Amino acid sequence: xxxxxxxxxxxxxxxxxxxxxxxxxxxxxxxxxxxxxxxxxxxxxxxxxxxxxxxxxxxxxxxxxxxxxxxxxxxxxxxxxxxxxxxxxxxxxxxxxxxxxxxxxxxxxxxxxxxxxxxxxxxxxxxxxxxxxxxxxxxxxxxxxxxxxxxxxxxxxxxxxxxxxxxxxxxxxxxxxxxxxxxxxxxxxxxxxxxxxxxxxxxxxxxxxxxxxxxxxxxxxxxxxxxxxxxxxxxxxxxxxxxxxxxxxxxxxxxxxxxxxxxxxxxxxxxxxxxx
Amino acid sequence: xxxxxxxxxxxxxxxxxxxxxxxxxxxxxxxxxxxxxxxxxxxxxxxxxxxxxxxxxxxxxxxxxxxxxxxxxxxxxxxxxxxxxxxxxxxxxxxxxxxxxxxxxxxxxxxxxxxxxxxxxxxxxxxxxxxxxxxxxxxxxxxxxxxxxxxxxxxxxxxxxxxxxxxxxxxxxxxxxxxxxxxxxxxxxxxxxxxxxxxxxxxxxxxxxxxxxxxxxxxxxxxxxxxxxxxxxxxxxxxxxxxxxxxxxxxxxxxxxxxxxxxxxxxxxxxxxxxx
DNA sequence: CAAATTACGTAACATAAGATACAGCGCTCC
DNA sequence: GGAGCGCTGTATCTTATGTTACGTAATTTG
Numbered sequence: 001x002x003x004x005x006x007x008x009x010x011x012x013x014x015x016x017x018x019x020x021x022x023x024x025x026x027x028x029x030x031x032x033x034x035x036x037x038x039x040x041x042x043x044x045x046x047x048x049x050x051x052x053x054x055x056x057x058x059x060x061x062x063x064x065x066x067x068x069x070x071x072x073x074x075x076x077x078x079x080x081x082x083x084x085x086x087x088x089x090x091x092x093x094x095x096x097x098x099x100x101x102x103x104x105x106x107x108x109x110x111x112x113x114x115x116x117x118x119x120x121x122x123x124x125x126x127x128x129x130x131x132x133x134x135x136x137x138x139x140x141x142x143x144x145x146x147x148x149x150x151x152x153x154x155x156x157x158x159x160x161x162x163x164x165x166x167x168x169x170x171x172x173x174x175x176x177x178x179x180x181x182x183x184x185x186x187x188x189x190x191x192x193x194x195x196x197x198x199x200x201x202x203x204x205x206x207x208x209x210x211x212x213x214x215x216x217x218x219x220x221x222x223x224x225x226x227x228x229x230x231x232x233x234x235x236x237x238x239x240x241x242x243x244x245x246x247x248x249x250x251x252x253x254x255x256x257x258x259x260x261x262x263x264x265x266x267x268x269x270x271x272x273x274x275x276x
Numbered sequence: 277x278x279x280x281x282x283x284x285x286x287x288x289x290x291x292x293x294x295x296x297x298x299x300x301x302x303x304x305x306x307x308x309x310x311x312x313x314x315x316x317x318x319x320x321x322x323x324x325x326x327x328x329x330x331x332x333x334x335x336x337x338x339x340x341x342x343x344x345x346x347x348x349x350x351x352x353x354x355x356x357x358x359x360x361x362x363x364x365x366x367x368x369x370x371x372x373x374x375x376x377x378x379x380x381x382x383x384x385x386x387x388x389x390x391x392x393x394x395x396x397x398x399x400x401x402x403x404x405x406x407x408x409x410x411x412x413x414x415x416x417x418x419x420x421x422x423x424x425x426x427x428x429x430x431x432x433x434x435x436x437x438x439x440x441x442x443x444x445x446x447x448x449x450x451x452x453x454x455x456x457x458x459x460x461x462x463x464x465x466x467x468x469x470x471x472x473x474x475x476x477x478x479x480x481x482x483x484x485x486x487x488x489x490x491x492x493x494x495x496x497x498x499x500x501x502x503x504x505x506x507x508x509x510x511x512x513x514x515x516x517x518x519x520x521x522x523x524x525x526x527x528x529x530x531x532x533x534x535x536x537x538x539x540x541x542x543x544x545x546x547x548x549x550x551x552x
Numbered sequence: 553c554a555a556a557t558t559a560c561g562t563a564a565c566a567t568a569a570g571a572t573a574c575a576g577c578g579c580t581c582c
Numbered sequence: 583g584g585a586g587c588g589c590t591g592t593a594t595c596t597t598a599t600g601t602t603a604c605g606t607a608a609t610t611t612g
Contacts, residue, residue: 035355039570044584049591054571064380065570066598075311102528103390107383114379143429146422153419155514238531240430244524252378255514293559315600330601341600342568454581 004075006031008060019048020056032072039065064166101237108246109233113245116231122249123226125212126256132159134182137209139165143196144188144243147214147250151186154254158261158268158275169196173203181208189213189220190234190241214246280351282307284336291303293325296332298499304392305492305507308348315341323500377513386508389521392507398525401488401504402532406497408435410458413485415441415448417473420464420519423490423526427462431531434537444471449479457484465489465496466510466517477501490522 006028013024014248026046026156027034043050044181052063089162125130129136136155139150145166152164185204191199198221201211213226216234223229232245261268282304290301302322303310319326320343328343338344405412412431416424423441428440441448455461461480465473473499477487480502489502492510499505508521 019590030353030356033349033356038351038568040568051569051572051592052590055590057336071313073309077306102531103386103524106524106527107386110379110383146426146429150419150422179377230351231462236527236531239525239534240527240530242524242527243426244520244527248379248382248520248521251382251512251514251516251518251520254380255512256518258515295560314598316598326600327562327602328560331559 002117005071007034012059015186016056016059018188019052020059022046023053023056023176035072036069036102039080045071049218050119070136104232105236106242109235109242109245110248113232115251116246121228121230122256124251125230126253128184128210128228128255128261129155129186129253130260132161134161134180134184135161135178136184137163137165137175137179137196138188139200140188141190141194144190144214144246147247149241150247151250151254155257156195158258169200173200176200176203176207179204179207179209181210182208184212186212187214187222187226188243189222190216190243190246191218193220193222200224214249216241279448280394281311281336281347283394286396288335289447290396290400292332292335293495294503295328296335298303298322298324299329299332301499301505301507302495305505307317307392308397311348312345330400336394360441371442382518385511385521386524389508389525397506398502398528398532401455402529402536403487404460404486404504405431405462405529405533406435406536408437410441410460411437411454412460412462413439413441413451413455414462414464415473415476416464417466419516420466420490420522423464423519423523424462426523427526427530431533434534445476449476452476452479452483453466454483455483457486460486460488462488463490463496463502464519464522465498466492466508466522467496469496469498474498490525492517 009024009028011052015019016024016064023042023046027044034045039047039050039053040223040262043053046053057065059066060068060073062071087140136159138155139145149164149166152162156164163175165175185201187197187201201213201222202225205211211226212228212230213220213222214230215223217231219229219231230246230249231247232243234241234243234245285300285304289297292300299318299322304317310321313321315326315329319329322329333341336344354549412435414424414428414431415437416422425440425442432438432440440449441451461477463473463477470509474502477489477498478501481487487498488504488506489496489497489503490508491499493507497507506522506525508519508525510517510519512518512523516537
């Protein structure tokens with residue numbers, strides 16, 4: 001199978017006449033830039049005439065020159081976006097302002113967070129979230145509740161019985177009555193840890209609920225009751241702590257759970273689509 | 277000293293009229309590809325007319341469009357040739373499981389997102405959010421609303437009149453009555469873009485509300501009405517798109533706004549503390 | 553609130569780009 | 583060594599691209 005135009009060229013370059021071969025070589029030499037220029041520029045660069053260039057692209061299977069250019073651009077777009085081949089000037093002094101420290105710290109937080117997180121841990125948690133024996137509840141603190149919402153919004157699509165606990169304490173406390181051993185409670189709690197969440201977690205724990213805790217590196221007191229603890233780095237040069245690392249862990253988990261439920265989930269998503 | 281065209285643009289984007297700013301944002305969003313296409317394609321991508329594109333490149337100091345394209349191509353050539361700094365930590369063999377690809381992609385997304393985002397842009401947006409002339413409203417789509425909540429939760433602490441628009445469409449539509457020129461509306465909208473948000477944004481725009489848009493690299497149609505556009509990378513090896521990059525941008529902005537309001541904000545935070 | 557200025561888009565224009573027809577040259581094969 | 587075939591370039595044509603002029607709308611300023 002031939003994907004890129006460069007491959008296509010090197011595949012057929014053997015069967016080409018001399019002039020077209022020169023065109024091909026010129027293009028490959030500084031791929032794909034020459035192909036983005038005009039036919040005239042291409043032709044002089046290759047030392048051949050314009051019609052030769054046109055015959056060359058025609059031989060590659062393109063109807064006309066613009067079509068050929070579009071293909072090159074699409075390919076370039078894919079390259080520029082995908083991390084793989086990018087040249088990425090992280091050393092660019094360009095943005096050396098106030099942005100970099102924040103970004104750098106965040107990136108470091110993520111690396112650190114994942115360094116202390118094994119595949120097995122994540123797989124276990126994902127498995128627990130994916131096994132459909134009971135219900136899944138999610139809740140967060142003052143600043144982390146949006147993370148709970150974000151996760152709930154995704155999980156609720158691929159499986160039933162996913163509930164985000166919102167509103168006043170009294171409201172979700174009453175939901176305890178519905179929780180049991182087979183259920184999972186996902187809690188987000190970072191400094192400063194919230195009393196109300198601790199109380200709630202304790203009671204849920206007493207009822208045998210499996211608790212998955214997202215917290216910071218200093219560990220919320222809830223860790224005491226949690227079956228799984230994810231400790232994310234939160235330090236950034238800002239007045240606030242960063243929840244970005246936890247956010248990425250959440251996304252990773254969402255992805256893992258989705259993969260596990262692929263068969264069942266795919267059908268469910270189709271069903272949901274048809275409901276619209 | 278200004279080397280790249282991207283820098284040149286972000287340097288002058290503040291002094292540009294609305295239409296040209298849209299052109300600039302569109303170009304930056306997936307730099308430099310849009311600039312390599314024809315004027316007509318560029319203009320439709322940006323949602324403006326061809327002459328606006330030409331005025332845009334003229335303002336950047338180019339004599340004509342081909343000259344501008346040549347400059348972009350030269351820049352691209354330099355980038356493609358230097359096999360530079362890539363693969364920072366891709367050599368970390370530690371966790372070679374299912375985690376790495378997700379994390380790596382996310383890290384790349386962030387670098388890429390910030391690469392297309394200058395300090396000046398962020399500073400401008402932060403300044404707009406910090407100037408206390410009017411109210412600040414935040415709203416998001418199905419999966420991004422938690423980001424709006426997250427940002428609102430922080431901003432609401434350091435300044436008054438910050439509102440997160442939640443619940444049904446009819447509810448926040450009625451809030452339009454309260455919005456005017458001095459107000460700011462922060463919208464989060466990534467694929468698949470939501471009709472309801474577009475309608476809401478258009479009406480808000482008509483009322484003169486300043487819109488700050490967080491979207492993905494393909495730009496929500498709301499970009500048309502936005503004063504500021506932040507285009508985050510969202511592609512990850514998962515069934516879902518990632519909002520992590522936008523999340524980090526949001527955190528960065530929160531930090532910047534906080535810094536600007538330091539004097540006023542610090543007092544406010546003390547007052548809040550004493551209320552507990 | 554009014555006037556002046558600036559910005560934007562529509563439409564017509566000129567130019568440069570890609571496409572094509574045809575003739576000359578070189579190469580191969582008989 | 584000659585005839586046929588194929589490749590290449592010159593010159594011409596057509597298309598569509600970039601450019602410009604002008605009228606209208608929006609925005610700013612007094």
